[in-house]
Amino acid sequence: MLVQYATAVAAVILVSVHLVMQGVLVPYATAISFEKILSIYSSGIYAIFLEALLVVVLVHGFNGVRIILHEWRQTASWGTWVDIGTVIVIIATVGYGTRTIILAIFGGVGA
Amino acid sequence: MGSKGSAQTKNKRGVWGWLNPYHYNLERWAYVFQRVTGVAILAYVLGHLGDTSFFVGGPIGTGPSESSWSFISGIVENSFGHLILVLVVLIVFFHGMNGIRLILSEFGLIFRKPSAIEYPYRPKSMNAFERYLVWIAIAAAIIAAAWAWLILFG
Numbered sequence: 001m002l003v004q005y006a007t008a009v010a011a012v013i014l015v016s017v018h019l020v021m022q023g024v025l026v027p028y029a030t031a032i033s034f035e036k037i038l039s040i041y042s043s044g045i046y047a048i049f050l051e052a053l054l055v056v057v058l059v060h061g062f063n064g065v066r067i068i069l070h071e072w073r074q075t076a077s078w079g080t081w082v083d084i085g086t087v088i089v090i091i092a093t094v095g096y097g098t099r100t101i102i103l104a105i106f107g108g109v110g111a
Numbered sequence: 112m113g114s115k116g117s118a119q120t121k122n123k124r125g126v127w128g129w130l131n132p133y134h135y136n137l138e139r140w141a142y143v144f145q146r147v148t149g150v151a152i153l154a155y156v157l158g159h160l161g162d163t164s165f166f167v168g169g170p171i172g173t174g175p176s177e178s179s180w181s182f183i184s185g186i187v188e189n190s191f192g193h194l195i196l197v198l199v200v201l202i203v204f205f206h207g208m209n210g211i212r213l214i215l216s217e218f219g220l221i222f223r224k225p226s227a228i229e230y231p232y233r234p235k236s237m238n239a240f241e242r243y244l245v246w247i248a249i250a251a252a253i254i255a256a257a258w259a260w261l262i263l264f265g
Contacts, residue, residue: 107174
C-alpha cells in the first residue's frame, strides 16, 4: 500500500499543477492550441513534468485496479497473474505515453 | 456450522460486498465512491493518453501534426466533451480529497485514542472531524466542478 499512498500524494500535487496550467494560469482555448502545446513540450521542464505525471497516475491507477482484482478472487495463481498483468499494462501504457512526449519534443513538425 | 458458513460467505463477498454500501455509514459510502471514481478516472486517463497521442499524429504518428491535432480536437472539443471534463474534475477532486483523508486515517493522524466501546456502541476513535473531511471532499469536488464549468462553458 505504500506505493499507492506515495503515488497518491505525488498525483495530488502533479494533477493540481496540471489542472491549474490548463485553464487557470492559461486560458483553456490557448492551453489546447497546437502552438501552445508545442512551445510547452519544447521547454523540456514541462515535458519532464508530464512524464512524471504519466508514471505516477498510471502506477496509482493500475495498482488500484490490482488491489480490487486481488479482493475479487483470493487464489495464489490469480494473484500472481494479476500482479504480472499489472506490471505489463503499466509498462505498455507508460511506454505509449512516453512515446507521445518524446515525439512531441524530437519529432519533426508535420502538416 | 451453518452460521459460521454464512458468516464466512458474508465476509468473502469481495467486490460485490463493497459495491453495496446500503445500511452502512457515510465512511462506507465514501469508500465505495473512492473505488468507483478511481476506476472511472483510470478509464479517462487511458482515453486521454489516446487523444493526446494525436498531437504527434496518433498511434502511427512520427511527430507533431497540426492536422491530426485539429482532427481529434474536432471530436473531443465540444459541449459533450466539455461536460465529460467537468465530470472528470468533479470525481478527480473527490477522489483526491477523500484520498488525503484515507491516508491521514491510515497513519492514525485524525483518530482519537481508542478506548473501550460502551453503549450505544459507537466507536470512539471516530470523531466529527474525520466525518467532516468526507463532506469537505464533496464540497471541494462540487466547487472545482463549478469552476471547470465556468472555464469551459462560461
